[in-house]
Every structure is written in C-alpha cells, then in structure tokens.
Amino acid sequence: MIKDIIESSNKDLEEVFKKIDEIEEYNSKKVLDAFIQNSISETDFNSATGYGYNDIGRDKIESVYASVFKAEDALVRSQFISGTHAISTCLFGLLRPGDMLLSISGKPYDTLDAVIGFTDNNSSLKAFGVLYQQIDLVNDDFNYEEIERFLKNNKVKLIEIQRSKGYSTRGSISIDKVEKVVETIRKVDKEVIIMVDNCYCEMVSKKEPTEVGVDICVGSLIKNLGGAIASNGGYIVGRKDLIELCAERLNVPGQGKEVGPSMGQNKYILEGLFMAPMIVANALKTAIYTAYVFERLGYEVSPKYDDERVDIVQNIVFRDANKLIDYVRGIQANSKVDSNAIIEPSDMPGYDDKIVMASGSFTQGSSIELSCDGPVRSPYIAYQQGGISYQYGKLIVTRAIESFIEKENV
Numbered sequence: 001m002i003k004d005i006i007e008s009s010n011k012d013l014e015e016v017f018k019k020i021d022e023i024e025e026y027n028s029k030k031v032l033d034a035f036i037q038n039s040i041s042e043t044d045f046n047s048a049t050g051y052g053y054n055d056i057g058r059d060k061i062e063s064v065y066a067s068v069f070k071a072e073d074a075l076v077r078s079q080f081i082s083g084t085h086a087i088s089t090c091l092f093g094l095l096r097p098g099d100m101l102l103s104i105s106g107k108p109y110d111t112l113d114a115v116i117g118f119t120d121n122n123s124s125l126k127a128f129g130v131l132y133q134q135i136d137l138v139n140d141d142f143n144y145e146e147i148e149r150f151l152k153n154n155k156v157k158l159i160e161i162q163r164s165k166g167y168s169t170r171g172s173i174s175i176d177k178v179e180k181v182v183e184t185i186r187k188v189d190k191e192v193i194i195m196v197d198n199c200y201c202e203m204v205s206k207k208e209p210t211e212v213g214v215d216i217c218v219g220s221l222i223k224n225l226g227g228a229i230a231s232n233g234g235y236i237v238g239r240k241d242l243i244e245l246c247a248e249r250l251n252v253p254g255q256g257k258e259v260g261p262s263m264g265q266n267k268y269i270l271e272g273l274f275m276a277p278m279i280v281a282n283a284l285k286t287a288i289y290t291a292y293v294f295e296r297l298g299y300e301v302s303p304k305y306d307d308e309r310v311d312i313v314q315n316i317v318f319r320d321a322n323k324l325i326d327y328v329r330g331i332q333a334n335s336k337v338d339s340n341a342i343i344e345p346s347d348m349p350g351y352d353d354k355i356v357m358a359s360g361s362f363t364q365g366s367s368i369e370l371s372c373d374g375p376v377r378s379p380y381i382a383y384q385q386g387g388i389s390y391q392y393g394k395l396i397v398t399r400a401i402e403s404f405i406e407k408e409n410v
C-alpha cells in the first residue's frame with residue numbers, strides 16, 4: 001500500500017508543485033534584482049575585524065535585504081544567535097518601561113516566555129516594567145473587532161504578530177490577513193509600531209510583511225533566508241529609525257549599525273539568501289509530500305497537502321506519544337549527520353515540555369535543513385520542516401515512514 005501511495009504522489013502532486021515553482025521563480029527574480037541593484041561584487045565577501053568599521057560587505061548585505069523586503073533599512077548580523085535573539089533585541093530595542101506590548105496572534109513562541117516574562121526572569125521585559133496584553137486569534141484569524149476596541153481604549157507601543165504557528169495547533173497567518181489587520185490597526189492608531197515575527201514564512205509567498213504596511217519584521221538565518229548556508233544569525237528589516245534603535249540595543253548606544261564585524265560570514269549570508277527561494281521551494285515540496293503520504297495513510301495533517309502554504313512547517317497529528325517518538329526517530333536515523341543517534345525526549349532551554357527532536361543538520365539547530373520535532377504533550381503533534389532538496393527530503397521522509405509503518409504493525 002505504501003508503495004502505491006509513493007508511486008501515485010508523483011502525479012497527484014504535480015499541480016501543487018507547479019504553484020510552488022511559480023513562487024520560486026518570482027522570488028528568485030526579487031533576489032537577483034536586489035543583488036544587481038546593490039552591485040554586489042567579489043570584494044564584498046571580505047570582512048572587517050575588531051570594531052567592524054567600514055565593513056562594506058556587511059552594509060551591502062543589509063541593503064540587499066532592504067531591497068528584497070522593500071523596506072527602508074535592515075540589520076542582518078551573525079552577532080544575533082538566531083531568530084529568538086533578533087526578536088528579543090527588537091522588543092528590548094523598541095519598548096521602554098511603562099510601554100505596552102500587545103500580541104494579536106495569541107501567545108507568542110515558546111522561547112519568548114522568558115523574554116516577555118511569562119516565566120519568572122529578572123532580565124525579562126516584565127522585570128523592566130514593560131506591560132503585556134494579548135488578543136487571541138478566532139478561527140485562525142485576527143479578532144479584528146477586539147483589536148479595534150482595545151486600541152481605542154489603550155495606548156499600545158508595539159503590536160506583535162507571529163505568522164507561523166510555533167508549537168501550537170492553530171493555522172499560520174497569510175500575508176493577506178496581515179494586510180487586512182494592518183488596515184484595521186491604522187484606522188484607529190497611526191503611531192503604534194507593528195512588528196511581525198516572520199520565522200518560517202520568508203519566500204513562501206510573493207510578498208513579505210513590510211510590503212503590506214508592517215513597520216518591522218524579524219526572522220532567523222538558520223531558517224528560510226539562511227538558505228541552509230548561513231551558520232547562524234538573524235535579521236530585522238523595516239523603518240530606518242526603528243532599525244537604528246535595534247542596532248543600538250544589539251551593539252552599544254551611540255554605536256549602532258556602524259560596528260559589528262562580519263568576521264568572514266558575508267559570503268555565506270549572501271549565498272544563503274541567493275539560494276533561499278530554491279531551498280524554501282524544496283522544503284515546501286518535502287512538506288507537501290509528507291502531508292500527502294500521511295493523509296493517504298489516514299492521519300490528520302495540517303496543512304493538508306493541497307492547502308495554500310504560509311510557512312514551511314508541516315504538522316502530523318499522531319495522538320500517541322510512542323508514534324510521535326518513533327517517527328521522529330525515523331527521521332533522525334535517515335539523516336545525513338548523526339544517523340546513529342537514538343534520540344530521547346528531553347528538556348530544552350526556552351521550552352516547558354519535553355521536546356523530541358530530530359536534526360541531522362550541518363548547522364546546529366538549523367530547521368531549514370530537514371528537521372522534525374515536537375513537544376511530548378497531547379495530541380502528540382510532529383512539527384516537520386526543511387529539506388535542502390526535494391530529492392533528499394523525499395528520500396528521508398519515505399524511509400522514516402516505511403520504518404514507522406513496519407514498527408506500528410508489529
């Protein structure tokens with residue numbers, strides 16, 4: 001039966017893949033044009049050291065990012081550990097004691113618990129006197145009325161929108177919905193800073209949040225835009241005045257974007273961005289294939305294989321702890337790196353539940369390379385994402401599913 005499903009996937013996925021190819025083509029043009037517009041040259045691969053004054057390649061990378069996002073400015077640095085650090089820097093950079101942070105997409109990503117102050121931490125925004133309020137999504141969409149009412153009655157400094165679902169069961173938020181909510185917000189509040197956590201969503205659609213009125217947008221270089229080549233880092237793009245504040249928070253007040261040596265990373269960050277449209281397309285195809293096979297096997301998946309995609313994340317609902325763990329182990333056992341590792345659910349910094357995680361990646365924790373993980377809590381959902389090429393992704397997923405089926409039948 002599994003053989004038949006795999007066989008029929010080629011034909012059944014043709015139409016869906018065509019749409020992915022079309023978006024890849026569109027985004028490739030966007031990136032190529034940005035390289036040309038900013039006249040990237042070989043000397044830009046050189047790096048400054050020490051303070052990082054006159055790091056021309058670094059500055060050009062930031063111009064390229066700004067072009068791709070149609071934004072005023074960008075901060076793209078390997079001094080950011082990852083996306084979480086970039087988001088934390090953005091929030092600390094823009095919020096002051098007494099200010100209010102409002103999330104309008106429900107509870108933010110788990111690693112922000114200690115940043116915002118859901119978990120007790122003396123370094124959190126809460127410890128610095130930043131107030132936090134939250135409006136939950138309704139049926140996977142914004143609660144437009146409540147947002148409007150809230151903004152009429154409260155002074156909010158910054159609104160956070162998280163597009164990808166994180167470790168929740170909601171749907172991810174499309175660019176059209178972001179555009180619509182920006183309009184709602186601007187009807188009542190012209191000043192509030194609208195910030196988007198764009199992790200996992202870059203290059204999945206034709207537009208990025210900064211093209212629909214968002215002020216500032218943040219993400220990780222060990223996800224989509226790193227193109228599986230950047231070794232670490234994060235990006236913030238958006239309004240120039242806000243970028244400068246973020247740069248002063250990352251670096252030093254009075255020394256914002258001018259400092260911070262790129263230390264040999266320029267070539268990799270540029271190469272990663274250049275590859276990103278293609279890598280993201282391949283990650284999407286791997287996710288679609290996975291959804292297709294599990295759907296045919298009778299599992300609940302989200303998104304479904306032919307749903308429109310907003311991010312590269314694929315959920316498979318196992319409803320059983322052992323099944324979740326077995327599948328994740330299958331991904332690990334068939335990965336290129338650490339295939340011999342037997343993974344166990346374990347505690348992870350920044351996460352409350354035990355997490356089971358397969359990541360046979362060149363870059364530690366990279367989830368643009370094929371990775372699969374999930375908190376060991378009901379309903380036992382795997383969150384799978386990445387895949388450098390569809391061929392590798394398909395191979396690994398197929399093998400993991402085959403061994404999973406064998407095990408479940410014993």
Ligand SMILES: *Cc1c(COP(=O)(O)O)cnc(C)c1O
Pocket residue numbers: 082083084085109111162163164165166197199200220221222223
């Ligand atoms: C992954 C992720 C983050 C954190 O990014 P890291 O690079 O892992 O630190 C934040 N928000 C969302 C929605 C994510 O998916």
